[in-house]
Amino acid sequence: MAMSVVHRVTGTGLYLGTVLVAVWLLSLASGPAAYDWVQWAFGSILGRLVLFIYTWVLMHHMLGGVRHLVWDFGHGLEPGTRIAMARFTLIGSVLLTLGIWVVALMMR
């Protein structure tokens, strides 16, 4: 129940966050000055915090979505399995987010 609402909340967050993706791509299409400005904004502490949360929300929604696809096939509806899948979504999304950021920071 709670995780179902979370799926909608994360979906809405990702929905609004696509503005950031559009800004990034449009700055790339606009030239070096615009791109450097956006790079600076996204690279600032606030920018990184927003992108970090966005990464986690994205991973959470992705794993939560896989859970829903499993349910669509009629599997994993038992109480125990449901709790296990919810736990997997939470832990998995945190691990994936940390992994992505470790790689991204190491590649700089």
Add this chain to the structure above:
Amino acid sequence: MALTGANPKGSMRTAISRVKGLGAAHHGVEHWWIHRVTAVANIPLVVAFVIIVVSLAGRPYPDAVRVLSNPLVAVLLVLCIFSVTNHMRLGMQIIIEDYVHDKGLKITAVIANAFFTIAIAAACLFAVLKVSFGRVPL
């Protein structure tokens, strides 16, 4: 339950409506189905998108342009934009239909949802294609 005759016991639906299978909204399960198809497509496409973004973290402008000029990268991003914007339009419409009960407000919100998602799609597609076709200063 045997579906013999026009009206099986307890059902007000006509035989033709059951054959068409389009339901009360006249769209059948199209919304549900495309939401699931784009959900499945989003998994590899968003993973590809994340890898592309991570590989560009902190890299200078010419590097970013070079990566997006790669046809494989550009096509992956175009597919990602199509799949994601469709998925989010359908998902947000479900949320609107579940929580907005005033009819006028609901129609307004559904239209605004379509405008927003299509605007995001157009902006992202234009940007990716412009960069990929080399129409940017280096």
